[in-house]
Amino acid sequence: MLGTVVLGAIAALAAYLVYFLFIGPSLNPLQRLAGPVAKGWFKNHLQIVLECPEISPKVNEFYIGRYGRSIRVQGVGPWDVRLLTLDPISVTHVLKNSTIYEKPWQSRRLITSLIGCGMLAAEGAVHKRQRRVATPAFSVQNMRALVPLVFNKGAQLKTKWLDLIRETPEPLRIDVCHWISRATFDVIGLAGFDYSFNAIENEHNELFSAYKEMFEVAVSQSHPFKTMFRIYMPFISSLFPDATVRTVQRCQAVIRRVAGHLIQEKKAKIEQGVKSGVPYAGRDLLSLLLKSNVSTDLTEDQRISDEDILHNINTFMFAGSDTSSLSLTWTILLLAQNPALQDRLRAELLSVYPSTMGDLSDLSDDEIHSLFTLISGLPFLDNVIHESIRLIPPVHSSIRVATQDDEIPTSSPIHGRDGNIMQKSTVSVPKGSFVHVAVEGFNLDKEIWGEDAWEFQPDRWDNLPEAASQLPGLYSNTLTFSAGPRSCIGLRFSMIEIKTFLFILVTNFTFKPTGDKILKANVVLTRPYISGKFKEGSQCPLIVLPYERHAN
Ligand code: HEM
Ligand SMILES: *[C@@H]1O[C@H](CO)[C@@H](O)[C@H](O)[C@H]1NC(C)=O
Numbered sequence: 110m111l112g113t114v115v116l117g118a119i120a121a122l123a124a125y126l127v128y129f130l131f132i133g134p135s136l137n138p139l140q141r142l143a144g145p146v147a148k149g150w151f152k153n154h155l156q157i158v159l160e161c162p163e164i165s166p167k168v169n170e171f172y173i174g175r176y177g178r179s180i181r182v183q184g185v186g187p188w189d190v191r192l193l194t195l196d197p198i199s200v201t202h203v204l205k206n207s208t209i210y211e212k213p214w215q216s217r218r219l220i221t222s223l224i225g226c227g228m229l230a231a232e233g234a235v236h237k238r239q240r241r242v243a244t245p246a247f248s249v250q251n252m253r254a255l256v257p258l259v260f261n262k263g264a265q266l267k268t269k270w271l272d273l274i275r276e277t278p279e280p281l282r283i284d285v286c287h288w289i290s291r292a293t294f295d296v297i298g299l300a301g302f303d304y305s306f307n308a309i310e311n312e313h314n315e316l317f318s319a320y321k322e323m324f325e326v327a328v329s330q331s332h333p334f335k336t337m338f339r340i341y342m343p344f345i346s347s348l349f350p351d352a353t354v355r356t357v358q359r360c361q362a363v364i365r366r367v368a369g370h371l372i373q374e375k376k377a378k379i380e381q382g383v384k385s386g387v388p389y390a391g392r393d394l395l396s397l398l399l400k401s402n403v404s405t406d407l408t409e410d411q412r413i414s415d416e417d418i419l420h421n422i423n424t425f426m427f428a429g430s431d432t433s434s435l436s437l438t439w440t441i442l443l444l445a446q447n448p449a450l451q452d453r454l455r456a457e458l459l460s461v462y463p464s465t466m467g468d469l470s471d472l473s474d475d476e477i478h479s480l481f482t483l484i485s486g487l488p489f490l491d492n493v494i495h496e497s498i499r500l501i502p503p504v505h506s507s508i509r510v511a512t513q514d515d516e517i518p519t520s521s522p523i524h525g526r527d528g529n530i531m532q533k534s535t536v537s538v539p540k541g542s543f544v545h546v547a548v549e550g551f552n553l554d555k556e557i558w559g560e561d562a563w564e565f566q567p568d569r570w571d572n573l574p575e576a577a578s579q580l581p582g583l584y585s586n587t588l589t590f591s592a593g594p595r596s597c598i599g600l601r602f603s604m605i606e607i608k609t610f611l612f613i614l615v616t617n618f619t620f621k622p623t624g625d626k627i628l629k630a631n632v633v634l635t636r637p638y639i640s641g642k643f644k645e646g647s648q649c650p651l652i653v654l655p656y657e658r659h660a661n
């Protein structure tokens with residue numbers, strides 16, 4: 110009797126496995142799409158699709174020529190058939206329909222284990238609530254209020270570099286990326302929760318080290334297998350924490366203590382303001398979130414908790430520091446590699462540089478605001494930023510999962526696995542399928558941007574091809590900040606940061622390449638590495654010379 114039950118169970122399990130591994134996948138309509146061959150069980154295209162910005166433009170170009178714009182790729186096993194779409198109509202559909210296309214639970218769980226379930230990781234009603242409370246904090250007016258703070262940090266970085274130049278007998282060679290990331294951390298600390306890491310001066314602050322170390326863990330990702338284990342078996346991994354898990358726990362304890370204290374302090378100040386009738390004037394994101402939460406437009410279930418606030422502050426730290434410092438670093442590297450464009454940009458920036466002004470720190474807030482208005486109106490600066498952010502987007506790609514069966518519309522013919530063009534204009538994706546959103550893929554598409562799509566040509570923005578101006582995107586037809594309801598909430602914030610820093614740095618320094626060849630690698634974000642020195646970690650060394658304006 111027992112034997113029969115066991116045998117029956119084994120047979121059922123075997124039947125399930127055969128279905129799961131072989132029959133299910135073969136019935137998957139995505140199997141009928143054309144796509145590259147993956148041989149063997151664990152062969153997949155994930156590395157090529159996800160991690161190699163040095164080769165992915167060529168891979169994408171090859172795929173489009175051979176398989177069309179709706180491409181079948183292989184995930185982590187034969188049952189994991191995915192769609193890589195390079196069709197603008199399809200990607201618009203996926204990004205705008207954020208209720209059907211959610212972020213995969215695997216990446217959400219990984220992010221949540223580090224920074225909590227803030228806006229980046231949440232889905233559904235929780236995400237909606239958080240985004241709604243945060244949106245007023247990122248309004249044009251509130252972002253403008255941060256301009257003087259960003260100017261001061263830029264000026265501080267400039268002073269620091271001038272000191273280094275003075276102390277170094279030979280031309281100064283520094284890792285620009287490391288320095289700028291210290292400055293962008295300072296900015297998000299002050300702007301995010303009115304907290305001074307003071308990282309430009311030194312890197313010893315307790316909270317700064319906790320965040321740095323925790324993000325480092327996410328970036329180095331120890332071993333892919335271990336990461337998988339932590340994602341799929343969080344319970345076991347928390348019962349038997351390895352060194353990585355212990356580091357994360359230690360950092361989280363520091364963050365909870367210090368940031369938790371800051372949150373309570375702010376709440377007290379806001380309450381005090383309400384009582385005394387003189388509203389608290391803090392313009393940092395934490396104060397704005399707290400104020401937004403008590404606003405009378407919200408119903409009770411739209412309000413957020415202390416825990417949500419902490420997770421979102423962590424999220425701003427995580428989403429807003431390295432992204433900004435990387436786009437600044439890549440822009441400065443591109444300018445170093447293109448000295449004529451660097452000179453042109455400097456001349457434009459100097460045209461609004463107050464001629465009587467020696468040092469920026471002498472400016473009043475009002476003067477800074479009027480200067481920033483002038484800077485914002487500079488056309489070539491705008492083109493340089495558009496172009497650098499198109500060419501090297503810090504977020505290389507993203508992934509969504511279909512939460513129901515869906516038909517994705519396309520604009521170009523769908524190629525079948527049998528080599529024929531399919532007689533339909535939609536791709537059928539079954540519930541549970543992964544869809545790869547190729548951010549960089551769209552930004553660098555030659556059929557869209559023209560033959561020079563892989564080159565740094567800021568002037569292209571004066572005259573965009575028709576196809577490019579039809580692409581979706583939060584920021585000028587690039588997918589760099591994504592699109593739709595899950596697109597970047599920090600776009601305005603980062604534009605203020607990038608424009609201000611470029612203004613201060615390019616008017617006071619000349620940047621030159623070193624002999625090192627800098628390569629791109631996608632390690633959570635697209636980061637610079639020296640060719641052959643991957644083990645040394647991400648770095649972007651440049652020669653930084655003081656620029657002195659000639660009287661004329
Ligand atoms: C150059 C700088 C930046 C770039 C390129 C960038 C890019 C992006 C992208 C591509 C996404 C979508 C992620 C996905 O779908 O997987 C995103 C989301 C997000 N970004 Fe940014 N970002 C930048 C700066 C910032 C800053 C400064 C902040 C905050 C102060 C910020 C906060 C966020 C948040 C909270 C989300 C999640 C939004 C949501 O899911 O509702 N980002 N960003
Ligand atoms: C979202 O998906 C539905 C169903 O596929 C479709 O009718 C609708 O047009 C899509 N919305 C957008 C904004 O693409």
Ligand SMILES: *[C@@H]1O[C@H](CO)[C@@H](O)[C@H](O)[C@H]1NC(C)=O
Pocket residue numbers: 376399402403412413414415416418
């Ligand atoms: C948001 O408002 C609700 C209701 O007033 C309150 O219970 C909650 O503690 C507030 N959240 C924070 C983080 O202050």
Ligand SMILES: *[C@@H]1O[C@H](CO)[C@@H](O)[C@H](O)[C@H]1NC(C)=O
Pocket residue numbers: 271462466467468616617656657658
């Ligand atoms: C920064 O650059 C501006 C414009 O080139 C110049 O007037 C100013 O003196 C420089 N500041 C320092 C501290 O060198």
